Amino acid sequence: MKKREIKNDIVKNLKAKISKNQIKISFGNKIGLGYDGCGTHTHK
Amino acid sequence: MRSPWLSREYEKKHDVKIKKINDKYVLSSKNNTVILNESEYEKYEQNHLNEIEWEKLYYKGLAKDKNCEEIDISPDLNIDEMKFVKSKRVQSFPLKVDKHNYQILINPELGSWMALNQEEFERYNNDVLTNDEWFSLFIRGLAEEKNNVEVDLDFPLPADYPSVIVVNITTGCNLRCKYCFADCGPFKGENMTEEVMEATIHSMLSMPQVKVITFEFQGGEASTNVPGMRKFIEMAEKIKVNYDKLVKYRTEINCILVTEDLIDLIKTYNVSVGVSLDGPKEMTDQTRVDINGKGAFDRIAKGIKKLRDNGIYIDGAVCTIGQHNVHYPKQIMRFFDDIGMNFKPRPVNILGREKENHLTTKPGEWAKCFKEMYEMQDEVDVENFSIHIFEENVYTPIRDYICLRYPCGAARELVSVNPNGDVFPCDGFKGESKFVMGNVLNETIEEMLKKPEIIKLRNRTASTIEKCSKCLFRGMCCSCCYSAYGKFGDIYREDPQCIDRRQMYIYLMQAWLKKHSSNKELTNDKQPINN
Numbered sequence: 001m002k003k004r005e006i007k008n009d010i011v012k013n014l015k016a017k018i019s020k021n022q023i024k025i026s027f028g029n030k031i032g033l034g035y036d037g038c039g040t041h042t043h044k
Numbered sequence: 045m046r047s048p049w050l051s052r053e054y055e056k057k058h059d060v061k062i063k064k065i066n067d068k069y070v071l072s073s074k075n076n077t078v079i080l081n082e083s084e085y086e087k088y089e090q091n092h093l094n095e096i097e098w099e100k101l102y103y104k105g106l107a108k109d110k111n112c113e114e115i116d117i118s119p120d121l122n123i124d125e126m127k128f129v130k131s132k133r134v135q136s137f138p139l140k141v142d143k144h145n146y147q148i149l150i151n152p153e154l155g156s157w158m159a160l161n162q163e164e165f166e167r168y169n170n171d172v173l174t175n176d177e178w179f180s181l182f183i184r185g186l187a188e189e190k191n192n193v194e195v196d197l198d199f200p201l202p203a204d205y206p207s208v209i210v211v212n213i214t215t216g217c218n219l220r221c222k223y224c225f226a227d228c229g230p231f232k233g234e235n236m237t238e239e240v241m242e243a244t245i246h247s248m249l250s251m252p253q254v255k256v257i258t259f260e261f262q263g264g265e266a267s268t269n270v271p272g273m274r275k276f277i278e279m280a281e282k283i284k285v286n287y288d289k290l291v292k293y294r295t296e297i298n299c300i301l302v303t304e305d306l307i308d309l310i311k312t313y314n315v316s317v318g319v320s321l322d323g324p325k326e327m328t329d330q331t332r333v334d335i336n337g338k339g340a341f342d343r344i345a346k347g348i349k350k351l352r353d354n355g356i357y358i359d360g361a362v363c364t365i366g367q368h369n370v371h372y373p374k375q376i377m378r379f380f381d382d383i384g385m386n387f388k389p390r391p392v393n394i395l396g397r398e399k400e401n402h403l404t405t406k407p408g409e410w411a412k413c414f415k416e417m418y419e420m421q422d423e424v425d426v427e428n429f430s431i432h433i434f435e436e437n438v439y440t441p442i443r444d445y446i447c448l449r450y451p452c453g454a455a456r457e458l459v460s461v462n463p464n465g466d467v468f469p470c471d472g473f474k475g476e477s478k479f480v481m482g483n484v485l486n487e488t489i490e491e492m493l494k495k496p497e498i499i500k501l502r503n504r505t506a507s508t509i510e511k512c513s514k515c516l517f518r519g520m521c522c523s524c525c526y527s528a529y530g531k532f533g534d535i536y537r538e539d540p541q542c543i544d545r546r547q548m549y550i551y552l553m554q555a556w557l558k559k560h561s562s563n564k565e566l567t568n569d570k571q572p573i574n575n
Contacts, residue, residue, distance in 0.1 A: 013111055014052060018103065019118035023183060025050065026198035027442065 045096045045177060047158040048439040048556050050184050050197075053110040054098035055091070060106050075119045076104035094560070100176035103183075127190035128178035130171070134186050135516055139550065141557045148553065149186050154197070155437065155519025156184040159557055199441055202449065203457045206489065207254045210460035210471040211236070211244065211276060213261050214269035218300050219340055222331045223366060223403050225530070226475040227396035228264045230335045235269050236463040241276045242283070243484035244461050249280075249287040251490060261295040261315075262471065270305045277313050296320065296362070298332070299347030300340055307354045319348065321361040321387070323376040327369040331403065348383070360386035360429060365413060366403035373416040381424035388429035389417065391541055394530035396475050404540070411547035418555065437520040438552040450505040450512075452522050455481065455498050459489055467492055469501055472526030479529075501525070504535065511538040517549045 017024040063070045069085040071078045078101055080088060087093050093101075101107035105117050133153060139146045147165040150157040158181060160168060167173050173181075181187035183195055215226075216233030248257050259280060261273050277293060284291050294316035297306075310317060321344060322328040329339020351358060361380065363369075369376060370391075380387045392404040405413075418431055433445045446453025455469035462474055465483040473479035482492040492498060504525065506518035515521070515538075523539035531540040539545060 014050070014109070015112060015114040016103070017116040018121050020120040020193070022194045022196055024196040024198055025183065026196075027200065 045158055045160055045164055045180060046094060046557060046560060047096065047156075047180075047184065048560075049156045049158070050441060051095035051099070052102070052112070054093070054095070054102055054107045055110050056088075057106060057108045071101065071106050073105045075117070076106060078104055078106055096177075096180050099180050103179065123179050124175050126175060126179065126182075126193060128173075128175070128182055128187045129190055130168075131186065131188045136165075137516065139553060139557075141554045141561065144557075144561065146557065149181065150516055151185040151519065152516050153519050154185045154441070155517070155521075156186060156441065157553065158184060158186055159553070197441060200444070202446075202451055202453070203254075205251045205253050205493070206248070206455070206457055206459045207251070207256055208258045208260060208458045209244065209248050209489075210260050210262050210458070210474070212263055212460065212462045212474055213266050213272045213276065214264040215463055216268050217263055217265040217298075218268055218334070219265065219298055219332055220335050221397070222333065222401045223364060223392045223396070223398040225393045225395035225398060225472060225526075226264070228475075233264070233268075234463045235272050236276070237465075238275060238279070240461070240463065240465040240484060241272075241279055243465060245276070245280045245283050247484050247489045249284060249289050249291075250488065254289070256290045256292060258292045258294060261293070265298055265300070266295050267297045267299075267301045267303075267306055270303060270309060274305075274309050277309070277315075281313075292316070294318065294359075297347075298340070299344045299351070302347040302350045307351070307356065310351075310356055311354070316359050317351065317356060318359050319344070319361045319385075320364070321348075321385075322364050323369045323372070324379045327372065327376070330368040331364070331366065348385075358385060360388060360427075363387045363389045364392055365389045365405060365410060366392040367405070368403060370405050370409045370413050373413045374420060377417055377420055377424050377428070380426050380428075384426060386427040386429060388433075389413070390430060391544075393472060393524075393527050394540060395472065395526060398530070405544070407543040408547065409544070410541055411544035411551070414544075414548055415551055418551070434548055434552060438549055439556060447524055448520075448522050450518070450522050451503055452525060454504075454525050455493060455502050469498065470526055472524070473529075476526075476529070501535070509536050509538060511542065515546075517546060520549060521545055 013027065015026045059073065061072050067082055069080045071080060084097070087097070098107050102109065102115070103123060105115070109115065134149050134151055136147050136149050139148050139159065145162055146159040148157050148159055178187055182189060185195060214233060214235045215228055216230065217228040218230060220229040251257070259276070266273060273295070280291055293313055296318045299319050309315065320332070322331055325339070325341040328341040328344065332340045332344070334340060348358065363376060376389065391410045392398050394404055398404060414430065417428055421428060421431055433448060436442055436445065437448050443449035446457050458470055460468040460471040460474050461484060465485045467481045467484060467489055468474050468479050469481060481495065481498055506512040506515070509523055512518050512523055523537065525535040527540050528537040529535045
């Protein structure tokens with residue numbers, strides 16, 4: 001079977017703000033909700 | 045130096061001015077300048093810089109992130125003037141990848157890491173890294189700045205209030221799977237009462253902070269009580285108009301009983317569907333059996349076909365890994381590829397009937413299975429969610445898989461309610477009366493969250509578990525609370541798959557370095573290495 005590229009899109013959109021006293025790197029995307037019970041990784 | 049952690053996809057900026065002075069290239073923007081030698085500039089021109097090399101341009105405003113325009117650099121910042129020192133929180137360990145020997149610097153709290161070759165590690169030990177190199181360590185929490193400049197990694201934190209509730213609409217089941225952690229089967233069959241449904245719906249819809257509520261129907265086997273699911277959903281649809289919440293539904297079914305009524309319910313209310321399937325017939329039939337011990341594969345396959353024939357998309361399958369299939373990862377991958385279904389392999393938990401049947405994996409088996417699946421992922425066209433989950437934790441600061449993050453999602457993002465109204469911090473505890481948080485008929489779930497024992501559970505971090513508190517990988521891991529309880533009778537113990545997890549984290553580090561080591565300047569190894 002051909003490969004479908006699976007990208008970890010969630011890690012994109014990291015924002016950076018850099019000043020003299022602080023470097024702030026923030027993540028603007030929503031996080032998902034995968035869990036390990038019976039549910040699959042489908043709550044995103 | 046190499047690391048995927050916190051790295052981005054970089055590209056050139058068009059407003060960068062380039063001037064050649066003798067054999068050097070000066071890249072400059074409004075406030076910053078970087079000097080590249082010939083070979084560095086050649087790599088820059090051809091977009092062959094690695095993520096750390098791009099980083100020294102990016103944080104000086106000389107490169108951009110392909111996916112995000114936002115970088116705000118104050119003119120008063122001068123990375124070249126910053127003074128860096130080693131951090132006491134950072135530890136190191138050697139890692140061999142093919143012929144190369146690396147030293148991994150790791151911040152066990154964050155799970156951040158950087159691979160250094162031997163020459164770089166020697167300079168690190170002697171405090172003679174360049175400022176750009178120190179800066180790359182610094183933003184990952186792998187070094188400190190003498191003048192107390194801080195790095196603020198502003199990522200979403202574990203939730204304070206649950207947004208998902210597993211609604212165990214019945215304890216009855218039409219199968220008697222050998223590893224069922226809830227010990228459900230045809231001999232039990234308590235359905236949820238309307239009183240419990242109403243109290244559950246109000247309790248979840250009144251939850252503070254949360255905007256989206258998901259009701260996930262399980263059991264027992266949810267599809268054996270479709271009238272109950274329908275009643276619950278119809279009730280929720282009516283009640284939700286009084287609250288400012290978006291409501292979603294999903295169900296996890298075994299696909300044995302796909303009736304017209306179930307199909308209609310799924311389509312009418314856009315219910316997401318997941319199924320349970322352990323791979324090909326010869327594997328699934330060993331564990332997913334009826335009360336007579338007969339394998340259910342053929343009936344499951346028929347149910348899946350019926351759902352699909354009716355235009356219902358199946359999100360994915362939970363593929364429980366145990367002695368019946370752990371040695372056949374390739375066959376499992378090919379099977380799910382053949383049927384075109386995403387899946388999540390995960391080991392059998394030691395609760396319920398598993399305590400009699402001993403099907404769970406032995407130390408090292410799950411890791412071996414995972415590695416073989418990982419190595420053939422390019423050969424299939426379906427997603428293996430477990431690969432995604434573990435990659436995310438090793439390669440990124442994102443921790444959105446609530447069972448692989450401290451504190452875990454039990455009584456935070458997730459709770460579970462039984463047909464009698466008893467609420468549990470996690471779906472995995474639903475067969476364990478010891479973990480009842482309260483009953484929705486007597487109190488709200490929000491009130492239950494304030495009980496001391498629940499507060500303690502909600503704050504269960506690596507530091508509360510002896511073995512985890514000393515582990516290098518605790519920042520990318522979490523001991524599953526109900527798995528630990530099942531194995532050790534104590535939630536404050538390491539995960540039963542601890543040995544496998546460590547192997548998987550190391551393997552994923554090696555896999556990334558192997559894939560990205562085409563950059564020959566990565567290592568300066570001069571000594572022959574004996575593999």
